Amino acid sequence: MRSKKIWINVIFAVVLLAIAGVLFWMNSGRGAGGVAELTYGDDNTVMEIPLNKDAQYDIDTGYYTIHLTVEDGRIAFVDSPCPDHKCEGFGWLSREDDWAACLPARATLIVLSEN
Known part of the structure; x- marks a missing residue:
């Protein structure tokens, strides 16, 4: 027993x-191999941001300087200088086709691929 x-x-x-x-x-x-695409400004400048390395980005869009943080395979708008801070409300993006926008800065962010 x-x-x-x-x-x-x-x-x-x-x-x-x-x-x-x-x-x-x-x-x-x-986040290993994940990529996000930031499109910003009047000329629709495109920037690919790898999600496999933690980093902080400060990008001048011509209207505002947006702040993005990449952490643990995900990305988010942080410390927004725009008047409404709605872009921060999108939170962390990590899945394919997750997106966020900061309209006053004329910036959009989309996750193109995950893992």
């Missing part, structure tokens, strides 16, 4: 470790 309980506990521990390993593996590649 005692060895049966031990085997049940061992199987339970193995299942938990397997689940934890799968979850770790799924999250470890987040």
